[in-house]
Amino acid sequence: MTWEPIIGLEIHVQLKTRTKMFCRCPVGFGAGENTRTCPVCLGFPGALPVPNRTAIEWTILLGLALGCEIPARAEFSRKNYFYPDLPKGYQISQYDRPSCVNGKMILPTGEGDRVIGIVRAHLEEDAAKTIHVGGRTGRIGGADYSLVDYNRGGTPLIEIVTAPDLRSSEEAKRFLQLLRQTIVELGVSDAEMEKGTLRVDANVSVRPAGSDELRTRTELKNMNSFNFVARGIEAELARQVAVWESGSEVEQETYDFDAATGALTARRAKEEADDYRYFPEPDLVPVEPSAELVERLRERLPELPGARIRRIEARLDLERATVLVTGGLDALWEDTVAEGAEAVAAANVIANNVVGAGIGPAGVPARELARLVEARDRLPRTTFDEAVSRLGEPGFSADPYLEQEAVSDADELGPVVARVLEASPGQVEAYRNGKEGLLGYFVGQVLKETQGKANPRVVSELVREKLRAS
């Protein structure tokens, strides 16, 4: 039997507003523990929340980017539970009246557009950071003591919930890349998983291909990169298939993904079901964004990444278009092509060489880059690499590099090629037995012998010719 994966994601995005959600403490990393706190975010008696207008506007902005409807009235509720990371004993969160509902995101794929439903996007406050010291579980029960840093507590957080519309771990990863790029381009968050400003939980189930049933799902947490999300989902899908095929049943559980081992560990089942006793937050009034505000925010939306992938794809291909757009490289690519560079070559140089050199796209002069792309095949490899690595420097000019021509003279390169092949009889044998990937090895050796001055295209032709001839 073949199994169809059913995957939904819950994504938390920490907003980079200047101040916290309900008080005016600064948001950000790096300050000493518990220094960015006040009576409000420490939950002192009588302290009251005052909502951050920017956070509300950014939530609506992101909702609009995700094609959501913006209800005329949203409401904050209290989610009640005891934990030391929650100083008030409740988290203020939108619950049954979120700011954004019923959206969708278009995910361009090789088989056409996939439409991923966005159930809701709502605004809430982040909890504080806890560290449990001692004990084996890393949890509060059994710890020798726990430390709490309330700096993070009260940071604005948007939770985005997708419909269970994703059908593979790869699709989930591509969705997340596109979503992340959208968030970053809106300027509302840095959305970095490593820093925890973007967090992803996945709800995973499988069903026999062709059926429309929904089987028990499990929840995966603690995956702190897109690759780990994909690997975690992959592992859980395999586990569930094995469970069903063994005749057992998948149980509703929460798993932590261990990046080091790739293993999934079930959290200890809770003794009792969660009951958060939600009720409307009486310290706040409803959020009622005016139609004018929503329209003003809608006008601020840039052309979104999904649409740009589709537009650029026509001049490249889906894979390259996706890499450029989700890497935030497409604007540089457009400019470079406009300066006369060939589209595919420009995409390759930007996605490989420029990114490889660790240069951000913002400071790169497109005109000079276009000249380098155009001259790429004529330049010695080392010269080209050197030039690319300096692209980000102020006032960069390609001129001094363009003067250096690569050695393309077959008479001059021929003997070098012969020497390299003679010195590598084993590899030559392997190549002739079909291991054609070794071509790159031979070209590399020749480039090394010529201190990078040889034209790799010419060398490559010479090597192939010689190996065919003898």
Added chain:
Amino acid sequence: MAPVVDTLRLTAEDAQGLLERKEVSPAELRAAYLEAISERDGELHCFLRTTDKVAEQGVPVALKDVISTKGVETTAGSRILSGYVPVFDATVAARVKGAGLALLGKTNTDEFAMGSSTENSAFGPSRNPWDPTRVPGGSGGGSAAAVSAGLAPWALGSDTGGSIKQPSALCGNVGLRPTYGTVSRYGIVAFASSLDQIGPVAKTVRDVALLYSIVAGRDPADSTTAELPEPVRLPTADSLDGVRIGVPTELNEAEGIEPGVREAVRRALELSEQLGAVVEECSLPRSVRYGLPCYYLIAPAEASSNLARYDGVRYGPRAEGSSYQETVDRTRDEGFGDEPKRRIMLGTYALSAGYYDAFYGQAQKVRTLIIEEHREALARFDVLACPTSPTVAFPIGERAADPLAMYASDLLTIPSCLAGLPGLSIPCGLSEGLPVGLQLIGPQFGENRVFEVAHALEQALAFDTVPERLR
């Protein structure tokens, strides 16, 4: 040195006059009140603590101990906050200081303002200055008793279901619960956020209006506050010509209203007519029938959440246990008294999955009906009138063991609290030698109208606010 003023009779307005004309110095005035406190508070226990030195040079003021005062311990009458010293002033504390009022001290309250007698204070009950064997009402019994006993010219209290109005009635002075949202709750130790309101207690309606004008108005730190539609006016009226007073049958004939209370209110209404008012019966059928149950779902539900922050982690005493959970359990078990525990349990239940719709959700719908009912009545009348409390001050201990009897003390004050409307209690006579309060309920933001009506009646009633045994 004999006190330079008679604090038992001095109104805040008169005190202000004495200071302005430099007939007494701020230090002399303060000393007079501190002396009254040292003389009478041993018996009455109105104050949980007095303040040593303050910079402000104006009329002294007492604040209920649910109001955060920077640098001055604020306990809300609970062991779980004993030793807690706020690092910030509640907005109302800042506003009274900003107006130059000098903090005298913090007054006793039922724990977390939960109660109608101050017997739930973790630090012992206050006593009624008219009869120290009786309660001063609650939860703001400390503030009300202090004003009547001349220990403070005026005070601020907090009112959730009657905690300003009912003690004022039982102690024979004037107390205002303002329109919800006109006075900031920032820095008030929360009981039930959608009901809590801060308001003044004083000997006269004008003093109440004056203190209200100092604390009222929008506060950016409290999102639920609103700007007053018109400035507060100190009342001057001595006639009630053209004033329409509605007398809700259900609030005037409810079971449990003592005959002496009914009689005093009836005479006050007759007097109103003599002063030119049109007095007519009207009806608030759902308010009495459902008000109390509705309140005792909503208020404990919100309280169960508001009191969740007291876990011993960040402030207040901590009872160490062997784990986080045990520490929180022990801290809360030792820190909270019976009444907060009872309400936390009630409220947790009312909000629980499977019960929410039947209890909290239903109570909110009933509350909407009660709001509607009041709005309709107040479209026909300028104010509604009824007794503030069904009874006069009751003996200490009488209802302490019977929560339902205690809850019934607020039967008549609760409906307008649920409706978010201003309610003022003025003394309208005595029953068995104890004060009876008349409650006047106005429309939203109708404080000025209520002050005018109450002031005219107050002049005509000429009630002596000084307890007979202290005259």
